[in-house]
Amino acid sequence: MIKNISNLGDAALYCDFGKEVNKDINSKVIKLFETIREKNIEGINNLTPSYNKLIISFDLKITNFKKIKEIVENTEIKETQKLNSKKLEIPVCCDSSFSLDIERLEKKLNLDREQILEVFFNKEFFCYMTGFIAGMPFLGDLEEKMRAQRLETPRVKVPKGSIGLTEQFANIYTFESPGGWNIIGNTPFSVFDVTNEIEPNLINPGDEVKFKRISMEEYKDFDGK
Amino acid sequence: MENNYFEIKRAGINTTFQDKGRNNLYHIGIPFSGAMDNRNFLLANKLVGNKVDSPVIEFAYQGPLLKFNGGKITITVTGDVIFRLNKKNKEIEGRCYETYQLEKGDEIDILSTNKSVYGYLAISGEFDLKFQWGSCSINTKANIGSNDGKKLTDGQKININQISSIKTNKKINYLNSKIENIRVIKGTNFDYFSEEGKKVFFEKQFIVSKLSDRMGMRLEGPKIENIVNTNIKSEGLLRGVIQVPPDGNPIIMLSDHGTIGGYPKIGVVASVDYDRLVQISPGSKIKFKEIDLSDAETLFKLYEMETQNLISQI
Numbered sequence: 159m160i161k162n163i164s165n166l167g168d169a170a171l172y173c174d175f176g177k178e179v180n181k182d183i184n185s186k187v188i189k190l191f192e193t194i195r196e197k198n199i200e201g202i203n204n205l206t207p208s209y210n211k212l213i214i215s216f217d218l219k220i221t222n223f224k225k226i227k228e229i230v231e232n233t234e235i236k237e238t239q240k241l242n243s244k245k246l247e248i249p250v251c252c253d254s255s256f257s258l259d260i261e262r263l264e265k266k267l268n269l270d271r272e273q274i275l276e277v278f279f280n281k282e283f284f285c286y287m288t289g290f291i292a293g294m295p296f297l298g299d300l301e302e303k304m305r306a307q308r309l310e311t312p313r314v315k316v317p318k319g320s321i322g323l324t325e326q327f328a329n330i331y332t333f334e335s336p337g338g339w340n341i342i343g344n345t346p347f348s349v350f351d352v353t354n355e356i357e358p359n360l361i362n363p364g365d366e367v368k369f370k371r372i373s374m375e376e377y378k379d380f381d382g383k
Numbered sequence: 384m385e386n387n388y389f390e391i392k393r394a395g396i397n398t399t400f401q402d403k404g405r406n407n408l409y410h411i412g413i414p415f416s417g418a419m420d421n422r423n424f425l426l427a428n429k430l431v432g433n434k435v436d437s438p439v440i441e442f443a444y445q446g447p448l449l450k451f452n453g454g455k456i457t458i459t460v461t462g463d464v465i466f467r468l469n470k471k472n473k474e475i476e477g478r479c480y481e482t483y484q485l486e487k488g489d490e491i492d493i494l495s496t497n498k499s500v501y502g503y504l505a506i507s508g509e510f511d512l513k514f515q516w517g518s519c520s521i522n523t524k525a526n527i528g529s530n531d532g533k534k535l536t537d538g539q540k541i542n543i544n545q546i547s548s549i550k551t552n553k554k555i556n557y558l559n560s561k562i563e564n565i566r567v568i569k570g571t572n573f574d575y576f577s578e579e580g581k582k583v584f585f586e587k588q589f590i591v592s593k594l595s596d597r598m599g600m601r602l603e604g605p606k607i608e609n610i611v612n613t614n615i616k617s618e619g620l621l622r623g624v625i626q627v628p629p630d631g632n633p634i635i636m637l638s639d640h641g642t643i644g645g646y647p648k649i650g651v652v653a654s655v656d657y658d659r660l661v662q663i664s665p666g667s668k669i670k671f672k673e674i675d676l677s678d679a680e681t682l683f684k685l686y687e688m689e690t691q692n693l694i695s696q697i
Contacts, residue, residue: 164571165676166570166621166651167624167652167653167654168651168653169621169654170621170651174571203406204406204408204415205409205410206410206619206642207410208618209617210616211616212619213409213618215409215621218680223680288410289410289641289642289643290412290643291524291525291641292412293411296643332412333524333525335524352515352525352527352532359411362411363410
């Protein structure tokens with residue numbers, strides 16, 4: 159389980175699950191996240207699960223590192239607990255006006271456009287975490303031959319809805335934002351709903367995501383649901 | 384009944400509504416936001432007789448010029464701010480941490496913050512604002528909060544729901560202390576940096592870059608050498624975390640930060656110094672000083688006692 163607990167500053171606990179990134183370790187992170195969240199521990203004001211870490215932030219006016227560490231160390235995670243996950247299909251259009259970095263990927267991966275898209279659309283992705291900007295999902299895992307680094311110079315503005323690839327991961331830019339991922343397409347689908355305070359994120363950690371290729375006509379006709 | 388509102392004749396550079404911010408949303412990508420300088424935010428509300436966590440107007444550098452329309456209202460400005468009141472027959476030089484009455488047609492002109500960044504304007508009453516996840520705080524990056532998540536603009540109206548009457552004028556004597564030495568706790572990737580890099584971090588001065596905003600404070604100066612890896616597997620961020628990207632120039636995460644990041648964390652600013660950190664203006668020099676966890680906890684307790692003490696004096 160947790161390999162090491164340390165402090166991140168004076169108002170957060172840093173739970174390290176080791177160096178590796180895989181579904182199994184991430185599921186453990188998510189289970190701990192859900193267990194702690196349900197406990198509603200006084201003073202904890204944020205939980206950030208990621209690939210292989212859980213950061214627990216707290217209000218230093220109410221509690222402190224030692225107290226929260228003790229609680230976490232004595233928290234039992236039900237190994238049998240099933241992940242609360244669902245399967246989703248996200249429409250993506252890869253018209254050349256959207257696939258801003260496909261040529262770069264063709265060169266870097268030594269694959270042609272159709273080969274890259276075939277692998278991408280056949281893949282069943284797993285959501286490791288959400289964040290950076292509101293609702294952005296981090297999805298894995300792409301095979302070795304599909305892994306490229308970020309752009310050398312990140313874009314100042316990546317268009318809203320862009321689908322990006324980096325290393326073994328894919329993401330969706332829920333807002334126009336700076337970013338350095340390789341953009342291959344765009345979804346008309348709203349993955350983050352600012353008006354829904356209960357469940358603003360369509361994709362949550364543990365969910366499975368498949369992308370469905372749509373044409374420019376279908377993209378334009380999309381009714382936003 | 385007459386409508387009470389402010390007309391924005393000049394919005395200022397980065398004028399937003401802020402309150403205590405939002406909790407428990409990091410996991411979906413939404414940061415705290417909230418007033419950058421918490422102490423000045425609380426003091427502003429107490430001076431006008433509000434609950435201390437009520438929404439206020441936060442401004443950076445140049446503030447707004449507002450014309451008031453409606454019945455009598457009490458206002459105050461906190462921070463280190465130069466402002467003026469334009470009344471029917473006279474101009475009044477404003478003083479921070481005092482209260483003033485505005486009547487129909489009066490204007491408040493917030494000219495600038497003085498060698499600092501953020502200031503606060505509070506009113507005796509309640510702005511008409513939309514709340515999201517329990518907070519009106521505007522996060523312009525995700526367009527969350529009141530005013531459709533956008534900063535205030537020229538010509539807009541700020542509606543006021545309700546004005547509460549205040550009988551006595553209140554004031555306190557308070558001087559914002561400036562700091563140059565920021566106390567820092569070592570970060571989880573401290574050992575990614577060379578001995579020389581660590582020395583540079585704690586011994587050299589850095590300059591606050593113009594590219595700083597509510598999301599982050601960028602620093603320029605001597606480069607911090609990384610000898611392990613300039614990227615880490617993306618993981619959570621917090622206010623005060625100091626990341627060092629491949630170019631070696633540190634960035635300090637501030638209240639509207641991205642919730643996940645992939646650069647090594649060399650340190651985290653101690654909570655005690657956050658209010659004063661955010662007030663350091665571009666071009667100023669800063670230096671980091673290492674402290675340990677128990678010192679950081681004790682210093683924060685003292686700072687918090689001092690804040691409560693100031694509030695109780697009002």
